[in-house]
Amino acid sequence: MALRRFVPTLFGSDWWDIIDYPERLMDQLFATNVFEDDLLTDLGTNTRRRRQSSLADSGKSEIKNDKDRFQIALNVKHFKPEEIEVKVRDNYVEIHGKHEEKSDQNGFVAREFTRRYMLPSSCNSETVNCSLNPDGMLTVLAPKNAIEAPVKERKLPLKFEGRKSGGDSK
DSSP states (O other): OOOHHHHHHOOOSSHHHHHHOSSSSTTOOTSOOOOHHHHOOOTTTTOOOOOOOOOHHHEEEEEEEEEESEEEEEETTOOOOEEEEEETTTTTEEEEEEEEEEEEEEEEEEEEEEEEEEEETOOOOOGEEEEEEESSSSEEEEHHHOOOOSOOOOOOOOOOOSOOOOOOOO
């Protein structure tokens, strides 16, 4: 009975939260704020889960790969358009964003990220384009090449090549 009282303090209120907690503080969450609760924990409790923000605010990308196109959507609202570079190199789309250190109410902030995505083999790297909407959502679009349907049956023309050799005609 006495051991039962210590289990909640060892594992927190829901011990399954341990599994969902990221291994590193900044895994995929480069564009969100770090709260004081994320850095400080009480001695008697387990680490607390980070406050979850929406996918659009998290810095994670959304990839769609359907029969007509390959599309990447990434929220880069913390960067100005001139701080973002998108390029295609060796069949990869590379997105890089960086802004220099600047001060805010809590100190200094500098942000930088790089994301690389391999284009499907059905995409031509020459047709890739990108756009940035006013909300800071970057969209990279690569149309897929049209694949012709295989022909099920085709009649081949028969070519005659000269005369019959080695035989007498009567």
